[in-house]
Amino acid sequence: AQSVSQHNHHVILSEAASLELGCNYSYGGTVNLFWYVQYPGQHLQLLLKYFSGDPLVKGIKGFEAEFIKSKFSFNLRKPSVQWSDTAEYFCAAGPSGNTPLVFGKGTRLSVIA
Amino acid sequence: DVKVTQSSRYLVKRTGEKVFLECVQDMDHENMFWYRQDPGLGLRLIYFSYDVKMKEKGDIPEGYSVSREKKERFSLILESASTNQTSMYLCASSLNVGYGYTFGSGTRLTVV
Numbered sequence: 766a767q768s769v770s771q772h773n774h775h776v777i778l779s780e781a782a783s784l785e786l787g788c789n790y791s792y793g794g795t796v797n798l799f800w801y802v803q804y805p806g807q808h809l810q811l812l813l814k815y816f817s818g819d820p821l822v823k824g825i826k827g828f829e830a831e832f833i834k835s836k837f838s839f840n841l842r843k844p845s846v847q848w849s850d851t852a853e854y855f856c857a858a859g860p861s862g863n864t865p866l867v868f869g870k871g872t873r874l875s876v877i878a
Numbered sequence: 879d880v881k882v883t884q885s886s887r888y889l890v891k892r893t894g895e896k897v898f899l900e901c902v903q904d905m906d907h908e909n910m911f912w913y914r915q916d917p918g919l920g921l922r923l924i925y926f927s928y929d930v931k932m933k934e935k936g937d938i939p940e941g942y943s944v945s946r947e948k949k950e951r952f953s954l955i956l957e958s959a960s961t962n963q964t965s966m967y968l969c970a971s972s973l974n975v976g977y978g979y980t981f982g983s984g985t986r987l988t989v990v
Contacts, residue, residue: 766937771920774918797975797976799978801981807983808968808981808982808983808984809968809970809979809981810981811978811979814977814978816976855920855921857921859975859976861976862975862976863909863928863972863974863975863976864975865911865923865926865936865975866975866978866979867923868913868920868921868922869920870918870919870920871920
């Protein structure tokens with residue numbers, strides 16, 4: 766079965782620290798990749814997505830992700846986190862077409878002052 | 879913006895009750911999905927639908943069924959609620975899965 770792995774269950778960072786959240790997927794062919802964020806008490810929102818082209822994808826709120834095909838990875842980065850980035854982050858993947866997305870187990874990010 | 883509306887934010891039901899969770903989207907999306915979200919387990923797919931009257935089982939369909947009589951509405955049914963179905967239930971819709979999903983706010987169901 767296809768799977769998505771997120772390496773970190775809970776990450777704690779100080780404000781202004783750099784962030785990198787790991788994500789690996791198991792699909793062998795063409796794949797669509799996503800990062801979603803869930804702020805406390807809110808619904809899941811799309812941060813960014815990758816279909817093809819430039820492997821460095823920029824999303825909202827200063828986030829970016831890099832697709833590395835040889836490593837089956839799609840890591841999320843942000844140069845300087847803010848307290849408002851405290852949330853749970855989910856990586857998701859799916860092959861081309863309308864096959865449902867598979868989600869990772871999520872990474873909880875806590876940003877402290 | 880696409881809006882996905884789940885009828886209840888919080889529900890408390892008794893063991894053995896039949897439970898209906900409703901989801902409505904307003905952008906004519908053909909694809910709709912039900913996931914449950916549990917701490918440490920992420921999102922797991924229960925059922926999905928690509929069209930009216932059509933349904934497909936996801937990874938964890940046991941104890942659930944769905945109904946899609948109209949394009950905009952996708953209902954999740956717990957035939958006989960059990961305590962292990964206590965969870966956050968998320969509905970999502972999509973014009974094309976490759977573009978990603980739009981999620982509803984979720985229904986937190988507690989079965990006592």
